[in-house]
Amino acid sequence: MDRNELLDTCLLAGRIMIEGGSEMYRVEDTMTRILNNAGENDAVIFSTPTGIFASIRNQPYMQLRQINVRDIDMERIARVNQLSREFAEKKLTLSELHTRLANLDNNIPYFPMWMQIVGAAVLSALLMVVFTQQYDWFDIPLAGVTGAIGFAVAVYIRRVTNIKFVSELTGSLALALCAMLGVRLGLGHNLDNILIGAVMPLVPGVAITNSIRDLLAGHLLTGIARGMEAILTASAIGFGIAVVISMG
Incomplete structure (x- = not known):
């Protein structure tokens, strides 16, 4: 051999x-x-x-x-x-x-882009209910739409730039702007609940989980590196939302 x-x-x-x-x-x-x-x-x-x-x-x-x-x-x-x-x-x-x-x-297998956006919308709407424990049917559609827009913007930016964390920042900016605009137009009630659901497709949950599992398995270098990457990603998301809220 x-x-x-x-x-x-x-x-x-x-x-x-x-x-x-x-x-x-x-x-x-x-x-x-x-x-x-x-x-x-x-x-x-x-x-x-x-x-x-x-x-x-x-x-x-x-x-x-x-x-x-x-x-x-x-x-x-x-x-x-x-x-x-x-x-x-x-x-x-x-x-x-x-x-x-x-x-x-x-030949990397990917779902069609439209299906990924629909999945982001469904995820945003459902997780808004899960995390807020409020069945506000008036806010659910807006959470789904803003989550889909934020996800689509993040994917597009990721394709045109190699700079890490820029896609998450721009995606969070886009969804926060859409959520605030929707609330001001009367399409939603609670801005906080809508943002909680809409931001979920961007949250690095798998990266955080894998960093902890690597740390527990003894891969300290990898666990710390991935943990810092996840923290920076979450910080970029939070910064984008905070900028929009502070301007509003």
Whole structure:
């Protein structure tokens, strides 16, 4: 077996999982299983949010990959895990596993944009009721609309700029403006309740959860880095809403 191809396949799987927002201990576990199932039981793996390393102990084989993009995509993580299981069950050869992973990396599965916006609207409306415990049917439609607008603005800004946290800031500005305008036009009653629901699609809940899980698993560097990233994202969201409210 070509050990360079094995390490390349292992690192490709790890990079896809990290870019999809997986916990670091899950990434290392999947990479280790791929190496073990290929017959290499003496591998060394080190992973961070910005780069992963893999080598075979006492052998002149070592590779690393840089991580430039990090998002939340559970489907990519699930597909990598499924391919890893098929490789463990000998349903795939190493070359087939590498090809399938490369296809997954180049053809990222996404729901249509309109469906994501509708999902953001439904999420905003429902979570407004959950968190506020107020069944104000007059505010529910406005919460859904403002949440969808904020999410759409954040996605668009994320596509046109590589600066982190700008998309969350502009998205929160947009939804806060829409919520305040809607209340002033008489389309809603309680601005606070509407904002609580509308901001939920932007909140980094998965990032916060994964940072805590990484800390508990002993990945202190990754847990702290992801925790700070989540805190900065939440701060950008709060800053955008605070600016609009203070101006109003």
